[in-house]
Amino acid sequence: xxxxxxxxxxxxxxxxxxxxxxxxxxxxxxxxxxxxxxxxxxxxxxxxxxxxxxxxxxxxxxxxxxxxxxxxxxxxxxxxxxxxxxxxxxxxxxxxxxxxxxxxxxxxxxxxxxxxxxxxxxxxxxxxxxxxxxxxxxxxxxxxxxxxxxxxxxxxxxxxxxxxxxxxxxxxxxxxxxxxxxxxxxxxxxxxxxxxxxxxxxxxxxxxxxxxxxxxxxxxxxxxxxxxxxxxxxxxxxxxxxxxxxxxxxxxxxxxxxxxxxxxxxxxxxxxxxxxxxxxxxxxxxxxxxxxxxxxxxxxxxxxxxxxxxxxxxxxxxxxxxxxxxxxxxxxxxxxxx
Numbered sequence: 001x002x003x004x005x006x007x008x009x010x011x012x013x014x015x016x017x018x019x020x021x022x023x024x025x026x027x028x029x030x031x032x033x034x035x036x037x038x039x040x041x042x043x044x045x046x047x048x049x050x051x052x053x054x055x056x057x058x059x060x061x062x063x064x065x066x067x068x069x070x071x072x073x074x075x076x077x078x079x080x081x082x083x084x085x086x087x088x089x090x091x092x093x094x095x096x097x098x099x100x101x102x103x104x105x106x107x108x109x110x111x112x113x114x115x116x117x118x119x120x121x122x123x124x125x126x127x128x129x130x131x132x133x134x135x136x137x138x139x140x141x142x143x144x145x146x147x148x149x150x151x152x153x154x155x156x157x158x159x160x161x162x163x164x165x166x167x168x169x170x171x172x173x174x175x176x177x178x179x180x181x182x183x184x185x186x187x188x189x190x191x192x193x194x195x196x197x198x199x200x201x202x203x204x205x206x207x208x209x210x211x212x213x214x215x216x217x218x219x220x221x222x223x224x225x226x227x228x229x230x231x232x233x234x235x236x237x238x239x240x241x242x243x244x245x246x247x248x249x250x251x252x253x254x255x256x257x258x259x260x261x262x263x264x265x266x267x268x269x270x271x272x273x274x275x276x277x278x279x280x281x282x283x284x285x286x287x288x289x290x291x292x293x294x295x296x297x298x299x300x301x302x303x304x305x306x307x308x309x310x311x312x313x314x315x316x317x318x319x320x321x322x323x324x325x326x327x328x329x330x331x332x333x334x335x336x337x338x
Contacts, residue, residue: 003027003038010045013144016083018117021144025119028136043136046143051269053085053142053149054256057163060173065199066152067106069173069239074110076245077148085117085146086110087137089153117146134166135276164192164226165272165279168265169255171195171248174216176208190223194255196234197248202241209236230258292327299323 004012004023012020028039060066067088074084086107110116119137134151141149153163164170172193196216201209213234220232233251237244259265293299302316302323 003035006038006041006045009042013046013140014049016145021117021140022119024140025121025137028140029121029133039136043139046139049143050139051142053138053147054169054252055138055167056148056150056252057167057170058150058152058173059163059170060197060199064173064175065239066173069197069199069237070150070152071107071110072239072242072245073249074107074116074150075113076242076249078110078113078115082148083115083146084110084113084148084150085141085144086119086150086152087134087141088118088120089134089151117141117144138166165275168259168268169194169252170226171197171252173197173199174212175200176205176212190219192226193220193223193232194225194227194230195248195251196220196232197244198234198236199239201236201243202238206236227255227259227264230255288331289324289327292331293320293323296323296327298326 003009004020009020009024009027013024024042027035028043030036030039058066058070070086074086077084088107107118111118119141121134121137138149138151151163151166170192172189172195174196176198198209198212198216213236216234220234223232225232235244235248235251237248239245256265259268299320302311302320305311306313306316
């Protein structure tokens with residue numbers, strides 16, 4: 001099916017046409033070279049209307065209740081006049097690259113709301129818990145009038161901190177009775193957290209949740225928060241019962257106001273855009289280098305020798321340095337000639 005015209009896409013997104021917003025996100029997520037010119041033109045046209053939403057990351061281990069909490073919080077926000085978008089990143093198959101994309105099934109009430117938009121997207125195997133074009137999708141959603149944008153990430157442990165590069169406020173979920181699991185949380189994750197939540201504090205689990213909160217509050221005293229001067233609050237919620245939602249949102253607003261009070265929000269987003277450009281350049285060069293090296297005859301011989309167990313990996317890595325120098329020289333010559 002051919003893409004709508006650029007003007008139609010822009011007008012549809014600006015009019016909050018859900019179908020057009022969906023098509024626009026599909027376009028900016030496309031890796032087809034033939035789609036890139038239209039995608040870039042669309043993003044350039046939408047850019048003046050972006051940047052005004054609250055961008056919130058939500059992470060936690062599988063089973064922590066991220067989707068349930070998101071639905072409860074999303075419904076609560078819609079009831080207070082907000083327009084809520086969710087970018088739900090699902091794990092990809094390591095074979096096919098496809099994903100389950102089941103968040104609309106998990107958030108059935110929210111997915112039916114006219115003032116909500118849920119976009120499942122595949123991580124395509126990337127670490128960091130975010131998809132390749134999540135930043136572009138956020139631009140589309142903001143231009144479409146959504147003032148609260150959540151990024152719900154795959155639960156893959158320490159690599160989840162990459163969502164920090166997309167959002168203003170990062171919420172991390174755990175559950176009561178995590179016990180010794182709290183001791184195993186990597187410091188890198190805790191240093192990315194703005195707000196911690198102990199979810200599933202239902203019924204008899206309330207006492208366990210209080211113990212977990214005390215443990216986390218003690219832990220955060222020794223962790224440097226990502227926002228200098230901010231104290232990381234620890235909340236207890238029951239998404240199923242709708243408890244703790246309002247208090248959680250109050251601290252999201254408090255964190256936003258803290259950022260805005262000293263120009264921190266502008267600095268944060270400028271830094272994120274700068275780092276995103278560097279990351280894209282590094283990824284592009286790595287891809288070019290990997291493809292070029294794989295075609296080099298000396299590398300193919302080394303790869304075969306390693307596969308057959310004829311030489312140790314350390315020796316192959318030392319020898320492949322000569323291949324890298326050859327390939328880098330070739331790439332630089334091609335770049336200067338181009």
